[in-house]
Amino acid sequence: MDKILLWSLLLICSGSQASRPLAQRNIEFAVDLYQAICLSHKDNIIFSPLGTTLVLGMVQLGAKGNAQEQIRQTLKLQENSTGEEFSVLESFFSAISEKRQEFTFNLANALYLQEGFTVKEQYLHSNKEFFQSAIKLVDFQDAKASAETISTWVESKTDGKIKNMFSGEEFGPLTRLILVNAVYFKGDWKQKFTKENTQLMNFTKKDGAAVKVPMMKALLRTKYGYFSESSVNYQVLELPYKGDEFSLIIILPAEDVNIEEMEKRITAHRILKWFSEMQEEEVEISLPRFKVELKLDFKEALYSLNITEIFSGGCDLSGITDSAEVFVSQVMQHVFFEINEDGSEAAASTGMNIPVIMSLAQNQFTANRPFLFIVKNSPTDSILFMGKVTNPDTQKMKARDLDSL
Known part of the structure; x- marks a missing residue:
């Protein structure tokens, strides 16, 4: 069975109009996911509903039948949607990018494909359109080299804060596709602490x-x-x-x-x-001045939210590839969160x-x-x-x- 790994790598140091209904659905999903994570994590928690929405959205674009419906329902997507929700997200990020002199907010998505593995052109096109995903070829048979390649990309997109993200142990002989999402935010407080x-x-x-x-x-x-x-x-x-x-x-x-x-x-x-x-x-x-860092495997949490089909060998991901038995083996997210007096290391605040x-x-x-x-x-x-x-x-x-x- 071919495997797909989903990695959502998000970083926030301390510390545009999308539709209000979309924001409400985002909050509903955030609360559902938080409650699911709490079932297995009793101490410090940090995660990104936005990052999880993006990686699940990238799967949903290529899912069919029950696999697609489970993601739609959990993400609170409209039944007749064909990607409109994600085009709204794209507009949101475009609006944010126009104001970057006040803060740093970087979003990057990439699809790492096994050399020789065939992915449908329409799926690649949709990922580029809605998520601005870069398409990169690697040889997962050389797990160490693939890990170094993807880890270097992650490090470059998170200002060096997340290093050596992959060791190669995450990849197996059946690994065919990895979806990676990195978000980096750094901003000063409007009113700093002294x-x-x-x-x-x-x-x-x-x-x-x-x-x-x-x-x-x-x-x-x-x-x-x-x-x-x-x-x-x-x-x-x-x-x-x-x-x-x-x-x-x-x-x-x-x-x-x-x-x-x-x-x-x-x-x-x-x-x-x-x-x-x-x-x-x-x-x-x-x-308190504090740091919280957490790497989460969302598989258990998503199971509790009734996203189960994508983790089984019989799921329908025919919108991604014609390969017979493709399934998702992991949905991972890594977040680093820091609070200090400045909010970040950026220029002096006007506050x-x-x-x-x-x-x-x-x-x-x-x-x-x-x-x-x-x-x-x-x-x-x-x-x-x-x-x-x-x-x-x-x-x-x-x-x-x-x-x-």
Whole structure:
């Protein structure tokens, strides 16, 4: 049986109009996928609904019958669609690219084909049209050389942050096609945190143990909301990136609410409610500097969302190739997420630094316990990244970062 590997490689350092119905479907899929991932991952999580949509969309273009229908239903695609949703995504990325002086946002897709393996011209054309995919030939029989070739491409598209992505062990003698998606985002905060105000403070992990983490502090005027639902209280804070195209949303449960209880309450309707009901207020913010990195195999999560057909030898991917028994062996995604005082290493922000004068603001947002987060495109409300922090990864921090505090 021939195998197809799907890799979605996404990188975000810290931290255009598409249709609103598309954004709502994107959020619904994001929530479904988040809940599925939580079944097997109890600690830090980071993934991209957008990246997953892209790689599944690339399969859907060549799938037929039940395989195609399962992807359509899970991605909330319209039944009579023939790629229109993905052309909207293409317009979204084109609009973003026109404003890149404010941030860095790179999207790249590639199809790596086994030399001599025949893929239908229409499928290659559709991938180039909707996903701007580059078509590259490799010899998967030489697994090490193929791994080096694709890893070099990934490294070049993620500004060197993801190296040696493939070892060659992922490829077998039946590997015929790999779909790779890389997204790289880097942006400064609209209002930076001042490094001199960062202090070591306790962060209480999910198990109740406390760890020392660098806690960034600032007094900012930004969008904020306090919500109370069925005795569950929580706060929502929005931190925009420079240019106002993207923002980070943090959902912080009250101290007596565990993170699992908060996760159960996440719905597309509730997320859209947060976006619309938050108001600009002065907020005293304490937010940990942290890094989260995760490589996910989505096969189990997609199974729970009823995408099963593409993983079996009898699935119909005849829109991709006439080869008899082609199936998907893996759907992988690698994401690196970092939050620091600048938001990124880019040029100085035009935002204004405000000295920290603690205990003066009416609203206090102290993220010293597990929280959820979303990175969204503000004009469309589309979710690019989603995750949770149960333990800021202090082990990967450079010693000088801690010694300076």
